[in-house]
Amino acid sequence: MIDRKLAGQERVARESLKDLATSVQINQIRSELAEAESLDEVRSVELRAAKLYWKAWRTVPVKFPDKELLRVPEHWQKFGSRASVLSGSPRLAVNPVNAILNYIYALLEAECRLAIASLGLDPEMGVLHMDTINRDSLACDLMEPLRPDVDAYVLNRILRQPLKRNWFFEERNGNCRLMADLASQLAETTSTWARLVAPLAEWAVKEIASTTKTRRAVPATRLTQNNKRETRGGDPFVASKNAVTLQNVCADCGCPITNANEKCRICAVEESAQRLTKIATQGRVVSHTAPAQAKRSKTQIANQANIRKWSSSDQASWLTVEFYAEKIQPRMSSLSASLITSRLSVSRGYAGNIRKGRVPHPRHWKALAGLAGVHLK
Numbered sequence: 311m312i313d314r315k316l317a318g319q320e321r322v323a324r325e326s327l328k329d330l331a332t333s334v335q336i337n338q339i340r341s342e343l344a345e346a347e348s349l350d351e352v353r354s355v356e357l358r359a360a361k362l363y364w365k366a367w368r369t370v371p372v373k374f375p376d377k378e379l380l381r382v383p384e385h386w387q388k389f390g391s392r393a394s395v396l397s398g399s400p401r402l403a404v405n406p407v408n409a410i411l412n413y414i415y416a417l418l419e420a421e422c423r424l425a426i427a428s429l430g431l432d433p434e435m436g437v438l439h440m441d442t443i444n445r446d447s448l449a450c451d452l453m454e455p456l457r458p459d460v461d462a463y464v465l466n467r468i469l470r471q472p473l474k475r476n477w478f479f480e481e482r483n484g485n486c487r488l489m490a491d492l493a494s495q496l497a498e499t500t501s502t503w504a505r506l507v508a509p510l511a512e513w514a515v516k517e518i519a520s521t522t523k524t525r526r527a528v529p530a531t532r533l534t535q536n537n538k539r540e541t542r543g544g545d546p547f548v549a550s551k552n553a554v555t556l557q558n559v560c561a562d563c564g565c566p567i568t569n570a571n572e573k574c575r576i577c578a579v580e581e582s583a584q585r586l587t588k589i590a591t592q593g594r595v596v597s598h599t600a601p602a603q604a605k606r607s608k609t610q611i612a613n614q615a616n617i618r619k620w621s622s623s624d625q626a627s628w629l630t631v632e633f634y635a636e637k638i639q640p641r642m643s644s645l646s647a648s649l650i651t652s653r654l655s656v657s658r659g660y661a662g663n664i665r666k667g668r669v670p671h672p673r674h675w676k677a678l679a680g681l682a683g684v685h686l687k
Contacts, residue, residue: 311455312356312438316340318458319363326465332366349438364392370465372407373472377563381475386486395484402485406478407468409486413496414460414503415453421504422449422456425511425533431518452514456506463499472561508533609657620673634675639667641682653677 316336324333339359346352370389374382386405396402403409423433423446436447438454477492488496512531558567560574567574573581596602642650642665650661654674664670670678 311451312352313340313343314455315356315457316343316359318455319359319461322458322462322465323363323366326462326469327366327370329366332362335362353438367392367465370407370468372405372468373561374475375472375559375561375563378475383480386478402483404484405486406473407464409478409488410464410492410496411460413488413493414464414499415457417497417500418453418456418460418503418507419446419449421500421507422446422452422511425504425507426452426514428533429511429515431515452507452511455510456503459506460503471558474559616673617671620671622672625672626676629672629675629679631669634669637684638675638679638682639669641684642667642678645681649681650678653681 317340320333320336320340323329323336336359339355339362342355343352346355367389368391372387372389374387379387389407390405392400392408394400394402394404394408396404400408400412403412426433426446426448431448433446433449434441437451439445439447439450441447474492477489478486479489480486512533559565560567560577561572563574563577565574565577645665647658647661647665650656650664651658654661654670654677656670656674660668660670664678
C-alpha cells in the first residue's frame with residue numbers, strides 16, 4: 311500500500327506539479343521499500359517521501375477572483391505548509407486548500423470504512439496505523455494509497471480555476487472552514503472515491519485471507535463483482551477516476567460561469583476594451599516617434615514628386631471622372647485593402663478609404679481598373 315502511495319505522489323509531482331526533480335527523489339526513496347524489514351522502516355521511508363512531496367507544494371499559487379483579493383488573507387493565496395500552525399499537524403487547516411484536502415480525505419476515509427465493513431473486516435484493526443480509540447485504523451491504512459488521487463484532483467482544480475472567497479470562513483483562532491455551498495459540491499465526489507476504494511478493499515481482504523489456514527474459499531467481491539465477471543468471461547472491474555468538478559467561476563468577479571472560459575461575458579468585454587485602449591495608446595506613441603515621423607515624411611515627399619511628374623496628357627481621354635465613378639468605383643469594395651496597398655504603394659488606411667468610396671489621384675485609376683477587371687478601351 312505504501313509503495314502504491316509513493317508511486318502516486320511521484321506521479322502528482324511529475325504530472326501536476328511539473329517538478330521532475332522531486333519526482334525522481336521520491337522514486338529513489340520508494341525503491342528502498344523493497345529492503346525494508348519492519349513496519350518502522352516502512353514508516354520511515356513514507357515520512358521522508360512525504361517531506362519532499364509536501365515541500366514541492368509550498369509555492370503552489372491559489373487563485374481568487376481579482377475583485378475579491380482585498381478580502382483574501384495573504385496566507386490563503388499559496389499552499390504553504392501541510393502542517394497547521396494551530397495543531398502542528400494537518401488538522402485545523404489555516405488555508406483553503408488544506409481545508410479542502412482535509413474534507414475530501416474525510417470523505418475518502420468514510421468510503422474506506424464502508425467498504426471494509428461490507429467485506430466483513432473490522433475497520434478498527436489497523437496494520438500501519440496503531441489501534442486507537444475512536445479511530446478506524448484499517449480504514450486509515452486503506453486510504454493511504456488513494457491520497458495522491460485526492461491530491462491530484464484538488465491540485466488540478468486550483469491550478470485551472472479560481473476559488474471563491476465566500477466558499478470559506480475563518481474562525482477567531484485562524485482555522486479555515488468550508489461553507490456549505492462548497493462542502494455540498496465536494497460531497498458529490500464520494501462516488502468517485504468509492505469506485506477507487508472498491509478494488510483496493512477487495513485486494514486487502516484477499517491478502518489477509520491468504521494468511522489463514524482455516525479459509526480456503528475465494529473471498530467475495532461484493533464491491534466490484536469481479537468473481538461473477540470472471541465466471542461469465544467478462545473484463546475485470548476498472549475504477550473510473552472521473553470526478554465531479556467544482557463550479558467554474560469568473561477570474562475577475564467570481565460569478566459562476568458554465569463554459570470553459572476564464573471570465574464571464576461582462577468581465578471579458580471590459581478586459582477586451584481595456585486591452586484595445588492600451589494597444590491603441592501604444593500605437594499612437596509609436597506613430598509619433600522620430601523614426602515614424604521620418605518614414606512618414608519620406609513617403610509624403612515621394613508622393614508629391616509622383617504627382618508633379620504625372621501629367622493629365624498622359625491619361626487616356628476616355629478615362630474620366632465619370633468613367634471612374636461608373637465603372638471602377640463600384641468594384642472597389644470587392645478588393646481587399648492589402649491588394650490595393652501593394653499595387654498602388656499606398657498606406658493601408660488610404661486603401662481602406664478607396665474601398666469605401668474615396669476617389670484617389672487620377673494616376674491610380676488605370677491600375678485600379680486593372681485590379682477590378684474593368685475592360686479598358
